[in-house]
Amino acid sequence: MARLTTPEEISKLLDYETFLFDCxxxxxxxxxxIPGAKExxxxxxxxxKRIIFVTNNATKSRKAYKKKFDVLGIEAYEEEVFGSAYAxxxxxxxVLNFKKEDRVYIIGMSGIEEELDxxxxxxxxxxxxxxxxxxxxxxxxxxxxxxxxxxxxxxxxYLNYTKISKALQxxxxxxxxxxxxTNSDSTYPAADGILPGAGSMYAPLQYILKRSPxxxxxxxKTMLDCIVAKCVQHFDRKKSIMIGDRLDTDVKFGIDxxxxxxxxxxxxxxxxxxxxxxxxxxxxxxxxxxxxCLAQLVGTS
Amino acid sequence: MARLTTPEEISKLLDYETFLFDCxxxxxxxxxxIPGAKExxxxxxxxxKRIIFVTNNATKSRKAYKKKFDVLGIEAYEEEVFGSAYAxxxxxxxVLNFKKEDRVYIIGMSGIEEELDxxxxxxxxxxxxxxxxxxxxxxxxxxxxxxxxxxxxxxxxYLNYTKISKALQxxxxxxxxxxxxTNSDSTYPAADGILPGAGSMYAPLQYILKRSPxxxxxxxKTMLDCIVAKCVQHFDRKKSIMIGDRLDTDVKFGIDxxxxxxxxxxxxxxxxxxxxxxxxxxxxxxxxxxxxCLAQLVGTS
Numbered sequence: 068m069a070r071l072t073t074p075e076e077i078s079k080l081l082d083y084e085t086f087l088f089d090c091x092x093x094x095x096x097x098x099x100x101i102p103g104a105k106e107x108x109x110x111x112x113x114x115x116k117r118i119i120f121v122t123n124n125a126t127k128s129r130k131a132y133k134k135k136f137d138v139l140g141i142e143a144y145e146e147e148v149f150g151s152a153y154a155x156x157x158x159x160x161x162v163l164n165f166k167k168e169d170r171v172y173i174i175g176m177s178g179i180e181e182e183l184d185x186x187x188x189x190x191x192x193x194x195x196x197x198x199x200x201x202x203x204x205x206x207x208x209x210x211x212x213x214x215x216x217x218x219x220x221x222x223x224x225y226l227n228y229t230k231i232s233k234a235l236q237x238x239x240x241x242x243x244x245x246x247x248x249t250n251s252d253s254t255y256p257a258a259d260g261i262l263p264g265a266g267s268m269y270a271p272l273q274y275i276l277k278r279s280p281x282x283x284x285x286x287x288k289t290m291l292d293c294i295v296a297k298c299v300q301h302f303d304r305k306k307s308i309m310i311g312d313r314l315d316t317d318v319k320f321g322i323d324x325x326x327x328x329x330x331x332x333x334x335x336x337x338x339x340x341x342x343x344x345x346x347x348x349x350x351x352x353x354x355x356x357x358x359x360c361l362a363q364l365v366g367t368s
Numbered sequence: 369m370a371r372l373t374t375p376e377e378i379s380k381l382l383d384y385e386t387f388l389f390d391c392x393x394x395x396x397x398x399x400x401x402i403p404g405a406k407e408x409x410x411x412x413x414x415x416x417k418r419i420i421f422v423t424n425n426a427t428k429s430r431k432a433y434k435k436k437f438d439v440l441g442i443e444a445y446e447e448e449v450f451g452s453a454y455a456x457x458x459x460x461x462x463v464l465n466f467k468k469e470d471r472v473y474i475i476g477m478s479g480i481e482e483e484l485d486x487x488x489x490x491x492x493x494x495x496x497x498x499x500x501x502x503x504x505x506x507x508x509x510x511x512x513x514x515x516x517x518x519x520x521x522x523x524x525x526y527l528n529y530t531k532i533s534k535a536l537q538x539x540x541x542x543x544x545x546x547x548x549x550t551n552s553d554s555t556y557p558a559a560d561g562i563l564p565g566a567g568s569m570y571a572p573l574q575y576i577l578k579r580s581p582x583x584x585x586x587x588x589k590t591m592l593d594c595i596v597a598k599c600v601q602h603f604d605r606k607k608s609i610m611i612g613d614r615l616d617t618d619v620k621f622g623i624d625x626x627x628x629x630x631x632x633x634x635x636x637x638x639x640x641x642x643x644x645x646x647x648x649x650x651x652x653x654x655x656x657x658x659x660x661c662l663a664q665l666v667g668t669s
Contacts, residue, residue, distance in 0.1 A: 199502050201500050201502065201526050202524075202526040203525030203526065204563070205558065205563075206558050206560050206561045206563065224503040224504030224505065225503040225504065225528075225529060226503070226527075226529045226532070227502065227526075227528045227529070228524065228525050228526060228564065231527070231564050231568070232563050232564055235555075235562070235563070235564060239561075239562070240561075253575050254576055257506065257507050260507045260510075260537065261540070262506075262507065262533050262536070263529065263532050263533055263536060263572055263576060266575060267532070267571075267572035267573075267575050268572070270568075270571035270572045270574070270575035271568035271569070271571045272568075273571070273575075274567060274568050274574075275554045275562075275564060275568050
């Protein structure tokens with residue numbers, strides 16, 4: 068674990084070809100841009116580096132995520148964005164080889180729906196008004212549907228008893244029905260506190276079925292497999308680096324995927340997580356205060 | 369584990385003074401009475417036995433549960449019914465010693481609310497229309513309330529993201545806030561399948577907090593403590609028997625509470641659960657086909 072402090076140390080990063088960026092806590096905090104983020108990315112583009120944005124946020128599609136970059140004034144392209152909703156849709160189409168007649172039941176929001184649409188996979192649940200009924204849910208409202216081959220669970224701010232009950236029926240009644248999570252983050256950071264995340268959406272089903280879902284987002288390697296598969300140019304892991312603010316997702320994702328990592332201190336990880344008696348066993352290749360450090364290199368050769 | 373088959377064997381049960389009955393799968397299945405249930409209870413009353421109904425169903429108060437007996441034509445008295453909602457309310461008032469100004473946040477239904485009212489404990493959440501909003505829930509909708517001393521979770525057919533989010537805030541922000549479950553059944557049996565039960569309602573909070581609730585219902589001893597505390601006459605555990613259809617709740621409840629148990633085969637437990645290679649390690653004192661066996665004793669001395 069090397070600290071990158073001086074411009075000489077920081078400039079080592081420019082030896083990499085591909086930069087994978089987590090977004091929240093790295094480029095922005097909530098809706099506020101982190102100082103220097105824009106300049107850091109501009110510098111990398113100027114040096115012809117490949118930039119990839121890797122986010123576990125499955126509530127937004129790549130298209131919707133791109134709009135967030137636009138609003139914040141950051142140059143970004145839809146094909147550079149890899150969200151867990153997109154990776155989940157790609158997993159269904161390429162790993163599970165879902166056919167035209169196969170359908171998916173969604174606990175989740177429009178991000179998953181849009182990405183499944185883009186991959187040509189039919190779905191039900193999600194934002195369907197029929198599943199937004201407050202309750203109670205009884206089984207005479209349920210119709211068996213053997214075409215449902217998977218239940219996909221992501222963060223759903225409209226989670227309710229109806230959706231959990233329907234997902235349970237498919238998982239119990241449809242033999243071989245896949246149980247997939249966009250990611251397993253138990254919470255997500257809101258402006259002034261924490262709210263339940265994707266992991267807590269599938270917790271009831273996991274508790275009932277005594278079975279964990281296949282989780283797609285960071286730190287799981289499916290996300291990197293998806294990125295590698297979709298990259299037009301060759302993806303050289305030895306020349307790639309993951310820049311993130313969380314040890315248990317971003318840094319673990321890099322380590323498990325065989326790529327170097329750089330922790331920034333502008334998000335979740337605190338100094339005590341990397342040094343001292345309670346430090347995490349997950350160690351990044353580098354630690355840097357902020358992406359702002361990269362911006363300092365502007366103007367140097 | 370003794371099989372009770374002949375009238376001589378079955379009549380041994382009349383040596384007990386107190387009969388604790390689980391209801392669903394023992395006296396009825398859904399809304400259908402099990403043959404002989406009425407006669408069996410009448411026989412016990414004729415022999416001056418004490419009868420206690422012990423149910424994990426927390427959606428109904430004792431008063432509402434009594435109505436179910438009335439509809440099915442079974443003689444029963446409100447003070448004989450011990451539901452997990454009632455036991456939870458008694459736990460708050462007698463074990464936690466909640467004061468007048470202490471309040472409780474509920475994920476659950478009217479059974480819990482009515483029982484808390486009866487114990488004089490203030491509550492919020494539950495059936496409050498404000499918490500029935502479909503979503504999304506954001507923290508600017510949350511107001512800190514240090515008077516909330518516990519979150520109680522039971523089966524809630526109106527469970528939603530709002531309720532989970534609010535419960536999470538109280539558990540995280542209010543120091544020492546108790547985390548209580550009426551029971552931990554992951555599902556409950558509906559007429560033609562299973563639906564999520566109380567245990568899966570608290571699974572998201574358990575997943576986030578890495579902390580399990582104190583669970584009150586069977587098989588936990590709090591339920592028996594509550595029964596013993598509320599019984600006017602002395603409760604002699606050696607002269608008591610629990611009759612139920614589930615090994616992991618009813619029979620375990622009896623064993624852990626130091627009372628004998630009798631498994632009936634009219635509900636969840638199947639022959640393979642008690643004999644053969646996959647039998648449960650939880651062994652009842654007796655096994656009997658149905659409460660109907662007791663009814664056979666009518667007319668014998």
